[in-house]
Amino acid sequence: xxxxxxxxxxxxxxxxxxxxxxxxxxxxxxxxxxxxxxxxxxxxxxxxxxxxxxxxxxxxxxxxxxxxxxxxxxxxxxxxxxxxxxxxxxxxxxxxxxxxxxxxxxxxxxxxxxxxxxxxxxxxxxxxxxxxxxxxxxxxxxxxxxxxxxxxxxxxxxxxxxxxxxxxxxxxxxxxxxxxxxxxxxxxxxxxxxxxxxxxxxxxxxxxxxxxxxxxxxxxxxxxxxxxxxxxxxxxxxxxxxxxxxxxxxxxxxxxxxxxxxxxxxxxxxxxxxxxxxxxxxxxxxxxxxxxxxxxxxxxxxxxxxxxxxxxxxxxxxxxxxxxxxxxxxxxxxxxxxxxxxxxxxxxxxxxxxxxxxx
Amino acid sequence: xxxxxxxxxxxxxxxxxxxxxxxxxxxxxxxxxxxxxxxxxxxxxxxxxxxxxxxxxxxxxxxxxxxxxxxxxxxxxxxxxxxxxxxxxxxxxxxxxxxxxxxxxxxxxxxxxxxxxxxxxxxxxxxxxxxxxxxxxxxxxxxxxxxxxxxxxxxxxxxxxxxxxxxxxxxxxxxxxxxxxxxxxxxxxxxxxxxxxxxxxxxxxxxxxxxxxxxxxxxxxxxxxxxxxxxxxxxxxxxxxxxxxxxxxxxxxxxxxxxxxxxxxxxxxxxxxxxxxxxxxxxxxxxxxxxxxxxxxxxxxxxxxxxxxxxxxxxxxxxxxxxxxxxxxxxxxxxxxxxxxxxxxxxxxxxxxxxxxxx
Numbered sequence: 001x002x003x004x005x006x007x008x009x010x011x012x013x014x015x016x017x018x019x020x021x022x023x024x025x026x027x028x029x030x031x032x033x034x035x036x037x038x039x040x041x042x043x044x045x046x047x048x049x050x051x052x053x054x055x056x057x058x059x060x061x062x063x064x065x066x067x068x069x070x071x072x073x074x075x076x077x078x079x080x081x082x083x084x085x086x087x088x089x090x091x092x093x094x095x096x097x098x099x100x101x102x103x104x105x106x107x108x109x110x111x112x113x114x115x116x117x118x119x120x121x122x123x124x125x126x127x128x129x130x131x132x133x134x135x136x137x138x139x140x141x142x143x144x145x146x147x148x149x150x151x152x153x154x155x156x157x158x159x160x161x162x163x164x165x166x167x168x169x170x171x172x173x174x175x176x177x178x179x180x181x182x183x184x185x186x187x188x189x190x191x192x193x194x195x196x197x198x199x200x201x202x203x204x205x206x207x208x209x210x211x212x213x214x215x216x217x218x219x220x221x222x223x224x225x226x227x228x229x230x231x232x233x234x235x236x237x238x239x240x241x242x243x244x245x246x247x248x249x250x251x252x253x254x255x256x257x258x259x260x261x262x263x264x265x266x267x268x269x270x271x272x273x274x275x276x277x278x279x280x281x282x283x284x285x286x287x288x289x290x291x292x293x294x295x296x297x298x299x300x301x302x303x304x305x306x307x308x309x310x311x312x313x314x315x316x317x318x319x320x321x322x323x324x325x326x327x328x329x330x331x332x333x334x335x336x337x338x339x340x341x342x343x344x345x346x347x348x349x350x351x352x353x354x355x356x357x358x359x
Numbered sequence: 360x361x362x363x364x365x366x367x368x369x370x371x372x373x374x375x376x377x378x379x380x381x382x383x384x385x386x387x388x389x390x391x392x393x394x395x396x397x398x399x400x401x402x403x404x405x406x407x408x409x410x411x412x413x414x415x416x417x418x419x420x421x422x423x424x425x426x427x428x429x430x431x432x433x434x435x436x437x438x439x440x441x442x443x444x445x446x447x448x449x450x451x452x453x454x455x456x457x458x459x460x461x462x463x464x465x466x467x468x469x470x471x472x473x474x475x476x477x478x479x480x481x482x483x484x485x486x487x488x489x490x491x492x493x494x495x496x497x498x499x500x501x502x503x504x505x506x507x508x509x510x511x512x513x514x515x516x517x518x519x520x521x522x523x524x525x526x527x528x529x530x531x532x533x534x535x536x537x538x539x540x541x542x543x544x545x546x547x548x549x550x551x552x553x554x555x556x557x558x559x560x561x562x563x564x565x566x567x568x569x570x571x572x573x574x575x576x577x578x579x580x581x582x583x584x585x586x587x588x589x590x591x592x593x594x595x596x597x598x599x600x601x602x603x604x605x606x607x608x609x610x611x612x613x614x615x616x617x618x619x620x621x622x623x624x625x626x627x628x629x630x631x632x633x634x635x636x637x638x639x640x641x642x643x644x645x646x647x648x649x650x651x652x653x654x655x656x657x658x659x660x661x662x663x664x665x666x667x668x669x670x671x672x673x674x675x676x677x678x679x680x681x682x683x684x685x686x687x688x689x690x691x692x693x694x695x696x697x698x699x700x701x702x703x704x705x706x707x708x709x710x711x712x713x714x715x716x717x718x
Binding site: 076078079080081083108109110111112113115138150151152153154155156158164166168177179181185207210211212228229232233234235236238239241242243245246247249252253254274276278280281282287290291294297298301302303304305307308309310311312313 | 435437438439440442467468469470471472474497509510511512513514515517523525527536538540544566569570571587588591592593594595597598600601602604605606608611612613633635637639640641646649650653656657660661662663664666667668669670671672
């Protein structure tokens, strides 16, 4: 069988497809919309590893009951803290319920912390930052994931790649400032890609299974990815793991289960969202004015030799988002094939590629 | 005049000396105690660049009135947020007032955010983490400082070296887990030291004034220190700067004034403290039990080739602290000379070195 050629799809066609798959699997409509939107937005923002390529495994796990289709999410308020049990729902669904509740609480209290256990992979942290910023609030978001990073001096992965994200709203009509960084030097996805393409990886990215530095991507995938900036990234990964597991009662380190492995228990991923309702203590207009000045002054710093421009975190993401909203999302033949199979299995129409009628 | 030989001092002698200098300058006793304790604790924990070597410049600026001896610190509560104006007090004094107020509020609300403007250099972030942990609370602390780090692609320092710190309490009698990392690859202090000793610095630490990479410490000091992990550290420095200046109304980037430069305006440094009163939503005993298990499992990870042990962030600091509490704090001849001059100027007795009677 010849693999399908890569094609470009309209984002709203993919959105509608993913949404229908989720509802067909029994998910409530609002949750299906959030889950589909999170995946397609990741594709629009060039974070394809967290995009619709995940729909297949999500659908499989939802179908098997290893992720709950209709989780009974419980939210316990304790002052300005929400202690949340996601009841093993999809990470995006649990997270959006948590974030909305925390935003409502912060509306009153200025700051609210949502500490979430019993969840799953939540997609990109940037997604939640965007949502908070769209509503005029700043956000700090963190999560863990199955082991990827070893402790400094250790040779076995223990911590997740543990992203730390910050979102700050800006003047209306401008993209928010969104910082979304993992605690590792490089994304595991880049190592997988190098392995597929038979290329070596830069020194300093990973260690092999004996803990020795390696530039062989296959050895790196059997070993572990190194923390950002050496011992500092280890300390950061550890702090984030403590925030999202010890303060939430979620699993930590090697106890977090992997979505891609068969027959594992519930992942019990943990998240933390700290919502800041800026207007509760600042004049919001004044805040956005100062933000504009801050960003303008950063852009005006003289360039280093060889540099072309100074980018604000979130700018590249926004530019690619706008391009793809217009030109569409390009999917690999493997992903298209998987989505077509899913379309048959769930009896949901898979869209034609953009301009596909004439192909 | 022959410079004084390096000597070792008892920590409580230095504490008492610094406290008397501060009170002699007109500082209230409780504030003087906090300021002195912060400096001496930094020396005890091997963070000498934030230790008693700073007393001279602090005393000078307090004496000149460029830092307020008795600031009228104002604390505006907005729900679970405290918006604080430090009235140009010493950073340690303003920060401890802010932290205490935030801890009291978090006692009730579970989480409290203190957003502080009008402050000065606050010493080590670890100091505030230690204080929160001693009281069973977790803390996230951030501050800015005069420009040290350029934006990615820029050649001029803009952001402070902007530390991000996390403190987590552990079982009673055990040291807390304290992560205290700057957003730069290496501390500026290490570059100053290399310059003094005529050594080169590793590639990747700094750029010269044209933005070109350099291993010459003198060129690096005219240029800027590079962010931790490249573009990620830039994004982190930017996010911290936004947290502590845009959300506090403190100065940002090049508008933050330098304590060491003559005739500058008030520094207007900003800090952010997010206090988490764990017992408000978790069984505290259960939390510390899980923390113990977490740390034990990290320590049990098999060692990488060439590694001797896996350290938990805060462990090395605690070990050195205990050693120096017993053996004393060693000061360089330059620092001793400066403190002796201060002792004469303020009419405060400077202590004998440890066992100094017999030297």
